[in-house]
Amino acid sequence: MSALRVALIASARHPIAEPFAGGLEAHTWGLAHALTGRGHHVELFAAPGSDPALGARELPVHRVVLSRAARSDASMPGAAWVEEHHAYLRLMLDLARDGEHRFDIVHNNSLHYLPVAMAPALRVPVITTLHTPPTPWLESAIQTHDATPVTFAAVSRFTASAWRPLVPAARVVRNGVDTGFWQPGPGGSDLVWSGRLVPEKGPHLAIRAARAAGVPLKLAGPVADERYFTEQVEPLLGDGAQYVGHIDRHGLAQLLRTAAAALVTPSWDEPYGLVVAEALACATPVCGFDRGALAEILTPDCGLLAPPGDVQALADLIPRVMRLDRRAARARAEQFCALDRMADAYTALYEEVAR
CATH class of the missing domain: 3.40.50.2000 (Glycogen Phosphorylase B;)
Known part of the structure; x- marks a missing residue:
């Protein structure tokens, strides 16, 4: 197959840039870099400030602007939760509108529930990588439809096994590191x-x-x-x-x-x-x-x-x-x-x- 057009969904909270906020951000950076190096066209949905050297185009994260009345409402959750929810909601609605004309694959590499819950609204295949043990929000998202159209991968046999009751056929694709960058050294005493x-x-x-x-x-x-x-x-x-x-x-x-x-x-x-x-x-x-x-x-x-x-x-x-x-x-x-x-x-x- 020729070059693929990939929408890579990452964290809307942490930029995919050094120093990385955690292993998930480092993994996404490495994956985007490797895919781009293979000639695929990667558009990255991630927090503003992600590394421009990736060669991937950053999809915009839309921040919600709430009125004073909404912010003071008794049901108001944390501001970070609302911003993250709004960003993924905007993204999934955008992909549902015309994503099939722009992408061959949507790869959800985030921990958020909306890319899974809203996957049936898309006319482009969705892959989700399971990076964590089962969480209530993601389990709920998987069960929003009797048969979710999402293809699941898991980062280890252990993680695949933890999700098996709900996701019986997750493919194991273990995380990798750039062995050209992480070079062997002589060791030491510490x-x-x-x-x-x-x-x-x-x-x-x-x-x-x-x-x-x-x-x-x-x-x-x-x-x-x-x-x-x-x-x-x-x-x-x-x-x-x-x-x-x-x-x-x-x-x-x-x-x-x-x-x-x-x-x-x-x-x-x-x-x-x-x-x-x-x-x-x-x-x-x-x-x-x-x-x-x-x-x-x-x-x-x-x-x-x-x-x-x-x-x-x-x-x-x-x-x-x-x-x-x-x-x-x-x-x-x-x-x-x-x-x-x-x-x-x-x-x-x-x-x-x-x-």
């Missing part, structure tokens, strides 16, 4: 933890495990929950634990290349774990909690997993992980986590659904 600093990612547990193992730790990522950071992370800093801030991909890659190992400490069932793929691509082995999809990505020669939440068990594994062969970590990334593999899989799915 540990690294990266991601959003929120309770479900467990950075406070990483600090405790590193301290129990007697190995310095550097943490990087956006503080997405100020109260959690102030109360549970900040008091643990010092004595070998350093927060280096919200750094861009170049800074993070350098941090990973020169780390002895990466800690991944989810306190929830991780749907995939992009930070694991980034670490492996930099030839850095991984030590983490056995939750969600992490066991799908890691093999014993590139990472070890402790029982969920067991800080001492994680600390006991750290010296062993630091001795793993870095070449095995890089090989696993190339075989399992490469962006090219993901882009090829999505392109094949687009072509199948478009036919």
